[in-house]
Amino acid sequence: MFLHFSGSSQSSSELTDTDLGEVFATVxxxxxxxxxxxxxxxxxxxxxxxxxxxxxxxxxxxxxxxxIWLLNGCETRTWLFLVETMKSRLVGRxxxxxxxxxxxQ
Numbered sequence: 081m082f083l084h085f086s087g088s089s090q091s092s093s094e095l096t097d098t099d100l101g102e103v104f105a106t107v108x109x110x111x112x113x114x115x116x117x118x119x120x121x122x123x124x125x126x127x128x129x130x131x132x133x134x135x136x137x138x139x140x141x142x143x144x145x146x147x148i149w150l151l152n153g154c155e156t157r158t159w160l161f162l163v164e165t166m167k168s169r170l171v172g173r174x175x176x177x178x179x180x181x182x183x184x185q
Contacts, residue, residue, distance in 0.1 A: 095157040097150045104143050106180055107166065110173050111138035118145040120165040122156055159184045 095103065110117065118128045127148055135141045150157055159180055166177035 093158065095150055095159070095162075097147060100143070100147055100150055103146050103150065103162065106183070107146070107162070107173075107176055108139060108142065110166070110171065110176060111142045113171050113173065114138060114142035114145050116170045117142065117165060118149070120168050120171055121145070121149040121153060121161070123148050123152075 107117070115128055115132070118131075119125070123145055128145065131141050131144050131148075135144055153161075163177040163180045165171055166180065167174045
């Protein structure tokens with residue numbers, strides 16, 4: 081799927097760990113899908129298993145997954161990649177992807 085963010089440097093610019101609060105606030109309603117989000121964001125599966133074993137609250141699991149992605153995601157740390165992740169078949173939250181798109185155009 082190709083998404084176009086017209087005239088937005090923010091959509092394709094790299095996110096960093098300093099963006100964690102904003103990224104988490106944007107997707108926190110999908111805490112139940114934290115593992116699937118991690119897989120789509122290409123977080124190492126061993127890290128996801130470790131998160132599952134050490135962090136109990138779903139919000140904490142999602143936050144840690146996003147933190148790892150923002151620290152290690154290299155070329156995938158963009159709003160555009162997060163939109164594609166949320167709209168993926170595995171995650172199934174196109175509503176959140178659309179919200180990101182409208183907020184970062």
